[in-house]
Amino acid sequence: MANPGYLKLTIPNEVTYLPIAQKCVREASIMFGFTGEDIYKIELALEEGVTNIIKHAFESNEMNTFDIICEKIPLGMKIILKEKGIPYDPKQVPEYNPGLDVNDAQTTGLGTFLLKKSMDEVLFNNLGNEGKETHLIKFLPAKNIKDYFPPAELTPETPAGEGTRPITEKIEYEVRPMQPHESIEISKGAYKSHGYTFFDEHIYYPDQIVEMNKTGELVSVVAITKDRKFMGHAALHYPEPGSPVAEYTFVFVNPEYRGQGCLTRLTDCLFSLPQKNKLLGIYSYSVANHPFTQKTILKCGLNDCGIQLATSPATWEFKGIESDSTQRISVVLGFKYTEKPEPVKIYAPDAHRRMLEKLYKNIGAENNFLKPETGAPVFEYKESVIYTRVYATEETAEIIVVKYGSDILQELKVILRDLCMKHIASITLFLNLEDPNTHFMCEQIEPLNFFFSGILPKTHYGDALVLQYLNNVPLDYDKIVAYSEAAKEILDYIKKHDPHLK
Structure with a gap:
């Protein structure tokens, strides 16, 4: 059965098709309840997003196509731009500074700046061999x-x-x-x-x-x-x-x-x-x-x-x-x-295994803690699949490693640098404990100044080992209130592994 809140358009990577895409997305935004200035902002964001793809995702003479997906979401509209072109990292584009004098300001980064100013949320997802996605989210006006x-x-x-x-x-x-x-x-x-x-x-x-x-x-x-x-x-x-x-x-x-x-x-x-x-x-x-x-x-x-x-x-x-x-x-x-869990295979990093066993016991799970059969990480792909979400109001962000590729460390460094440049104070990293590579990669990721936070079982991406990163945040552990004995032990363990205290 067709979904009335979903529309997919596939167009060639030529700028002459931009008006067609804008017309299509404009009509979808009207259908989803948007009016006036919000429609203009959606069109502007689409123009910048499509132009970025055409300019950066393909060779100058390469003929190819990419997808534009419009989806009605509970609070508004999501536009997904999906392509399989040349690896392009928008994080590498310098931040445009609107405060500079117009004669001194460079236009590099202006497109991404306008895109983010026009929409409520902008996400860039690296899907590995499946290409890249840019998510543009706009919420309908609502009464506070x-x-x-x-x-x-x-x-x-x-x-x-x-x-x-x-x-x-x-x-x-x-x-x-x-x-x-x-x-x-x-x-x-x-x-x-x-x-x-x-x-x-x-x-x-x-x-x-x-x-x-x-x-x-x-x-x-x-x-x-x-x-x-x-x-x-x-x-x-x-x-x-x-x-x-x-x-x-x-x-x-x-x-x-x-x-x-x-x-x-x-x-x-x-x-x-x-x-x-x-x-x-x-x-x-x-x-x-x-x-x-x-x-x-x-x-x-x-x-x-x-x-x-x-x-x-x-x-x-x-x-x-x-x-x-x-x-x-x-x-x-x-x-x-919500019910007694079946045991799962957990590939815990050696350094944190005892703590992870305690945490699982505290929440009532009996899992099988294993070591990988290989002596080193095994990557099926070159490109990692990583999702990043920023919560601007809280100045915090989440990074979810969905699939490890051989580029995982380099990709994390790029994402981390971008978030730090944006003055994100606290960054949470989720690694899949059911993936044998986590056993090895945690030890290689922690030197980037990530450190232990805890676990979150049963996510879409498996039981998660949670690490955290603080971006020049002053923190007095004595001011943190941990009520239960388990919370006190967790806090002591985190403090022990905090690289800022070493």
Whole structure:
């Protein structure tokens, strides 16, 4: 059955076909709900992206084709430019500086600059022998929660004992999946209880909450009193379509209803709901500048398996909670299997094997720890497959090594240099522990100043060994709050391997 939200156009690598591509993408953007200036920005980004391919991906006299894919996504539109031309690394193009005097400024890098300014997200993926993809993502305009209520109704909650007091008598309420009209109360509750400290800003846009629940990217449950008053919310967020793991997030209970057992019922309901795809595990991130979120996550059955340092700015404020705000915020990674896991083959680096065994034991998994049959890494391909995603608001990034190629170290150096030049503070690297090459490559990657962070099982790309990199970030380990004994041990282990302390 045809997908009405998907369009693929294949065109020759000649600039004369650009107007056809622009017309096609323009009509698709209108069909997907875009208007006015946003359509112009989409056309401009497409022009720059297509021109880059024609200029850089093929020899000057080479006749070839490439694909333009338009796809409707929950919050807007994704354009994928896919080609199999000459290896071209947009990271090597100098950053265009719009602040320079027009007579002094060079135009190199201007196209990429305009492309990124026009779209909400721009991703460059190296697919190895399958070529390269440029992803251009534009979100539809949406109302922020501040557009729905006057400021007086959005006053953040004060610390316990200073504002709204919890209702002491037990009240009757129901917990169930969210209904669309309740999205406004969800955004309002998120803002009043947490300010803007939820790292994914979709929670502050009611229309986006509705759309994400409709597509299954987000699964929300709410607690509602008998007289229809909103009490609290919890959700599972899938990082990508078909993901076997989801993040437990956007969890809060309005202050007056705390102590009613609401959080436990929200979590039980959420975890027991049927899912569109088979869910193998649930993970969470708990901030490590106070212990309260970590305590909550442990009560929900998620056990600690890693700590990611300095993942968010120190400027995030936590309403009603005293916490250190003098350094970037670190998070504790928790995980829960949805059913007893089958043992998998784990090719742990020798240096971290004992710690990895402890982490798997802590989350209830019994795996087979093996050594590769070969004495060195074996690469089937020259080109690695690596996905990179940047979260500009948090000044952090993720690098996922999907497939090792013989160029893996060089590619990581290029990506790392690019991210550092963009002043990304914290970089997280995911390596597949089910790939024998990880046993060898971890030791070669760590000299780039990556160091241990933890594990994340059951991802799309296998059980992941998580490493991290800090880009000139001042960090005082004594200010990081690790609540459980497992978290304290993880933090000590990370500190021991932090290259900045050696």
